[in-house]
Amino acid sequence: MKTEERIIKYLDNDLTSEEKTAFERELKSSEELKREFEKYSIIKEKIKNKKNLKLNPDYLNSILPEFHNKVHSGKKETLRRGLSYAFDLILIFLIGITVQKILFNNSDKERNDLEKFTQSLNDNQKLDLLESLNGSDDLYNIILGKEYVDLLENDLVVNEDVLKTYDIGYKDLIGNLSDNDVEKIYNELLNRNI
Amino acid sequence: MFKSLEILLRGMNFKNDDYELVQDFLSGDQQAFNNLARKYQEKIYWHARRILGDHDDAHDVVQQVLLVMYNKLNTFNYSSSLYTWIFKITYTRSLNQLKKRKLKRIITLNFSDDIENPGYENIVDNLENKEELIRMQKMLNKLPLKQREVFILRNYDELSYDEISSITGKSVGALKANYFHAFKKIKELMGKDEN
Numbered sequence: 001m002k003t004e005e006r007i008i009k010y011l012d013n014d015l016t017s018e019e020k021t022a023f024e025r026e027l028k029s030s031e032e033l034k035r036e037f038e039k040y041s042i043i044k045e046k047i048k049n050k051k052n053l054k055l056n057p058d059y060l061n062s063i064l065p066e067f068h069n070k071v072h073s074g075k076k077e078t079l080r081r082g083l084s085y086a087f088d089l090i091l092i093f094l095i096g097i098t099v100q101k102i103l104f105n106n107s108d109k110e111r112n113d114l115e116k117f118t119q120s121l122n123d124n125q126k127l128d129l130l131e132s133l134n135g136s137d138d139l140y141n142i143i144l145g146k147e148y149v150d151l152l153e154n155d156l157v158v159n160e161d162v163l164k165t166y167d168i169g170y171k172d173l174i175g176n177l178s179d180n181d182v183e184k185i186y187n188e189l190l191n192r193n194i
Numbered sequence: 195m196f197k198s199l200e201i202l203l204r205g206m207n208f209k210n211d212d213y214e215l216v217q218d219f220l221s222g223d224q225q226a227f228n229n230l231a232r233k234y235q236e237k238i239y240w241h242a243r244r245i246l247g248d249h250d251d252a253h254d255v256v257q258q259v260l261l262v263m264y265n266k267l268n269t270f271n272y273s274s275s276l277y278t279w280i281f282k283i284t285y286t287r288s289l290n291q292l293k294k295r296k297l298k299r300i301i302t303l304n305f306s307d308d309i310e311n312p313g314y315e316n317i318v319d320n321l322e323n324k325e326e327l328i329r330m331q332k333m334l335n336k337l338p339l340k341q342r343e344v345f346i347l348r349n350y351d352e353l354s355y356d357e358i359s360s361i362t363g364k365s366v367g368a369l370k371a372n373y374f375h376a377f378k379k380i381k382e383l384m385g386k387d388e389n
Binding site for chain 1: 231236264317
């Protein structure tokens with residue numbers, strides 16, 4: 001074991017009783033070991049004198065009040081956060097319910113009702129309704145809401161042949177008639193007192 | 195069951211007052227916690243202060259350790275003394291504080307190891323004590339962390355190698371080796387300082 005190691009172990013009370021006795025014997029006889037030993041023991045002594053140093057009482061007395069303030073404000077903050085989370089959760093729940101009601105429950109129900117209603121109409125009735133929807137400006141929008149009017153219009157699928165008949169204009173009616181045909185129809189209408 | 199545990203703990207040289215204070219606190223006695231805090235706050239401060247070398251950081255560690263004690267004393271299972279348990283928390287929190295400080299220095303591009311505000315001014319009254327403390331702190335700061343830890347825990351906190359081992363998680367052999375190098379280095383630094 002090197003000299004320094006022996007000194008440090010001796011000061012640290014880490015030598016066996018035999019090693020300790022031998023070290024103390026050598027310390028008495030060796031000036032070199034004594035000089036080296038004093039360097040280390042001075043450090044040990046300085047530490048010993050300063051390690052139980054007392055802190056300023058004002059500072060010491062301020063530690064606990066500060067701690068309790070932190071704990072108290074921490075609890076308040078936790079409560080505030082808890083309430084905030086609870087409010088957020090309620091808000092999200094309400095929004096969720098509303099959205100579900102609009103998008104899934106009511107909307108689906110009303111959508112089904114709308115489809116059943118349009119399917120129950122014959123082509124002429126559908127045409128009448130379409131004409132009413134287009135001709136009544138915003139009246140149906142106000143009563144039903146624009147999205148339902150749009151849905152209704154989409155559902156009112158009219159047979160194409162009926163639609164062609166419906167769309168026949170005045171020119172389409174008379175365009176292919178000869179003058180004789182026109183004269184003949186006119187006389188017929190006069191004879192029937194229309 | 196509780197009675198037998200109590201007898202066992204008393205037989206194992208547990209500091210009876212610590213045990214009673216912990217039990218009283220867990221039963222809702224806030225004053226018991228205040229007594230525990232007053233008993234250990236100074237030791238916590240000085241340990242953190244010697245590891246960190248800075249008053250503000252040490253003060254933060256004291257507050258953190260008290261908070262951990264307050265919230266976690268119900269988990270303390272008496273497998274070690276309360277003193278060792280508190281030191282383990284102090285040690286861990288001090289290391290975390292050291293990491294935070296290093297990170298802060300990297301972010302602010304400050305690579306100096308000097309402590310700008312050691313803060314002894316209002317903490318210690320005696321001028322001679324202040325100077326000696328600053329001198330010793332400068333030397334401690336020059337030790338690698340592993341050596342500084344064991345040197346402080348052994349010399350200032352007077353813990354045994356077994357206790358230091360349970361706190362730091364390092365083997366007794368490694369701790370002794372670090373302690374030897376730390377002591378040797380302090381002697382060299384002190385010699386240079388005197389010259």
